[in-house]
Each structure stands twice: as structure tokens, then as C-alpha cells.
Amino acid sequence: xxxxxxxxxxxxxxxxxxxxxxxxxxxxxxxxxxxxxxxxxxxxxxxxxxxxxxxxxxxxxxxxxxxxxxxxxxxxxxxxxxxxxxxxxxxxxxxxxxxxxxxxxxxxxxxxxxxxxxxxxxxxxxxxxxxxxxxxxxxxxxxxxxxxxxxxxxxxxxxxxxxxxxxxxxxxxxxxxxxxxxxxxxxxxxxxxxxxxxxxxxxxxxxxxxxxxxxxxxxxxxxxxxxxxxxxxxxxxxxxxxxxxxxx
Amino acid sequence: xxxxxxxxxxxxxxxxxxxxxxxxxxxxxxxxxxxxxxxxxxxxxxxxxxxxxxxxxxxxxxxxxxxxxxxxxxxxxxxxxxxxxxxxxxxx
Numbered sequence: 001x002x003x004x005x006x007x008x009x010x011x012x013x014x015x016x017x018x019x020x021x022x023x024x025x026x027x028x029x030x031x032x033x034x035x036x037x038x039x040x041x042x043x044x045x046x047x048x049x050x051x052x053x054x055x056x057x058x059x060x061x062x063x064x065x066x067x068x069x070x071x072x073x074x075x076x077x078x079x080x081x082x083x084x085x086x087x088x089x090x091x092x093x094x095x096x097x098x099x100x101x102x103x104x105x106x107x108x109x110x111x112x113x114x115x116x117x118x119x120x121x122x123x124x125x126x127x128x129x130x131x132x133x134x135x136x137x138x139x140x141x142x143x144x145x146x147x148x149x150x151x152x153x154x155x156x157x158x159x160x161x162x163x164x165x166x167x168x169x170x171x172x173x174x175x176x177x178x179x180x181x182x183x184x185x186x187x188x189x190x191x192x193x194x195x196x197x198x199x200x201x202x203x204x205x206x207x208x209x210x211x212x213x214x215x216x217x218x219x220x221x222x223x224x225x226x227x228x229x230x231x232x233x234x235x236x237x238x239x240x241x242x243x244x245x246x247x248x
Numbered sequence: 249x250x251x252x253x254x255x256x257x258x259x260x261x262x263x264x265x266x267x268x269x270x271x272x273x274x275x276x277x278x279x280x281x282x283x284x285x286x287x288x289x290x291x292x293x294x295x296x297x298x299x300x301x302x303x304x305x306x307x308x309x310x311x312x313x314x315x316x317x318x319x320x321x322x323x324x325x326x327x328x329x330x331x332x333x334x335x336x337x338x339x340x
Binding site for chain 1: 260264265266267269285286287288289290291292294296297300323325
């Protein structure tokens, strides 16, 4: 087997106490008698009938395999009447596992359902930073910051975002206020209104409160009645802190 | 002290948007290790989004984006409308 050929007969391995207790030559021999090369399962072989511990190559599709899994590899681990299987196809990095005590293994139960294993290939996860940028009427002319920062965490198709900005100058642009720079573009659909956690030195009409909704990669700043904020409501030392989520 | 390398990648490049990712790496003994958090900024294929790509994204990434986006915007610029109006339309 390939892994055995890579071993050097003269090398030694140590146990956790540093004692040389086994030569790799001996380990090779031991492995050679206990670890078998993979067994090819003909197409159509029910995987539920494979209850002997070992490594199996799927030659085709199999009636009780997870949907879309074929031409892959099956690993079986059995202890008495309890069997564990993990299977993967030859492409797509999809993995499924199941266990049970079916009659095929001498048990009196059944196979539990296949469960797909999630990993960073099929359930993207990322945490990072983004740079919030205030704009009025789409422009950021002479806007300056005493502080600004943004963070995000993406899990699958959901992006959680937060940001804080503190102005040192609101600049000379005019028009509706927006925050640009979100890390991912939002899918079309609902606007996902969010309450803005905190504003400082931004004029809000009495009885109203600031909220936001996302369009593309832009956070629109409005009041709860739907009125937009503009540069006139901002001061040179305005601040906004907010968080929310959206779908991508 | 090892030099840091900044790598830029275009993620989720579609006809309507793209997410530009920047990540710093340090090379140690020929192996690159990411350091710090990635930074991202999304651009939408709207008139203002296209202008932001021109202003902020360097070549060859800019050309790669416009190769997919084509010559015309596919998304309107944000107009600051009431979300209640937008939601009413999208919920139908």
C-alpha cells in the first residue's frame, strides 16, 4: 500500500513518554496485516449491507446512498452490533454519515438517516472588516472622520454587520445620507429595516427615530416614517453606531 | 522582519455585484500565512457603483469586473425611498 511504501524501515517512533517501542518496519508489518486495501463495491450494492469495518470504493450509484453520492468512498467502522458509515462522492466535497444497529450487523434496530456534514466548503464562514463611508447624495466630498470602523461575519448566505462612525467634518456634499462599503451585495428583495443603535448630533424629528435599510451594498439612513436623512440633519461631529444583517 | 503581502481577490462576481477582498499575508520559509482579518467592500453594477470601481479598484481587477458587468449598469442607484414602499412591491 502507498502509505507503507513511504515509511523508512530504519526509522523509529516514540510513544508519548519518549520510549522507542516500535520500529516502523514492525508497524508496517502490523498494518499490513490489519489494514486492507479498499474493496470495490459494484454499482447497485446497498450500502446498508456493508457492515464490515474497512474502506470501500463505490463503483457506481447505490440505492440507499445519499442523493448525488456515487463513485466515491465509503468508510465503515463497526463495533459488535453498532455500525458507523461515512461516505463521500468523487466531487463536490459532500460528506454524509449515519449510524445504527441494523439486523445486517446483528442488531435489532435500524439505520439512522444520513446526515450531511457541514464545512467551510459548503457552509462558507468568514469574519472580517469593512470601511463604512458616509455619503450625501452619493458624494463624499470633504467628509472626514474622527473614527470609523466596520466588522462583519458571513455565515452561508447571511451577513451580520456592524459599524461606527464619528465625524470630524460633514464636508460639503448635500442630499440624502447613506453609508456605503458593505462587504457583500445584498440580494434583491425585502429591505431589512434595522433600528440604529445610537446617533449623536443628528437632528431627528420629534416622535421619530432613525432606522436603516439596505439596498445593494448601501445602508440607507431614514426615520421610522420613511423620511430620508440629509446633510442638513448632520453636524460636523455627528456619530452613528448600528448593526444588522442581510441575505446575499 | 518578514514583509507582508497584500492579495486581492474578486468574490461572488456576478452581473449585478462583486465583493472585493483584501487579505494580508506574511511569508515564512516559503509558506504564506494570512494575518489579520480580511477586508471587503462590495460594489453594485449601478451607475454610482461602476464609478466607484473606476475610482477605487486597481487593474487588472477593474477590467475583470467590467468584463462580467458589460457596458451598461444592471442595477439602479439607491434612491432613498421609503422601505415600506419597496417592501410592498417585493412582497407581491
